[in-house]
Amino acid sequence: MIIYLFIYFCFQVRAPSLADPNILVEDMLTPCSPGDPNAIEMTWMDVPGDKLLEPVVSMADMLRSLASTKPTVNEQDLEKLTKFTKDFGQEG
Secondary structure, X not given: OOOOOEEEEEEEOOEEOOOOOOOEEOOEEEXXXXXXXXXXXXXXXXXXXXXXXXXXXXXXXXHHHHHHOOOOOOHHHHHHHHHHHHHHOOOX
16 A cells, blocks of 8 residues: 555644643644645645644444445455465464
8 A cells, every 4th residue: 555645634723732632733634635625735744743633533434434345355365365374374
């Protein structure tokens, strides 16, 4: 997976500081839609770690993702893995 792809970030107003959650700051960046009027095109590497506000992910988000995500391996891949494990052991 390439994490250097351009993503759009927006300044999140009034987010808790990462250093002290009791303090509200206004300079955190959070992922947003490219259509957002405040969107800034950046790569993940351009975002300072102390300014990244991760979006809240709910159980409903996870379930929706599971319902729409296709498997990345098929039965043939699993058979190859099983054969490899039998031939070489779990450690390879």
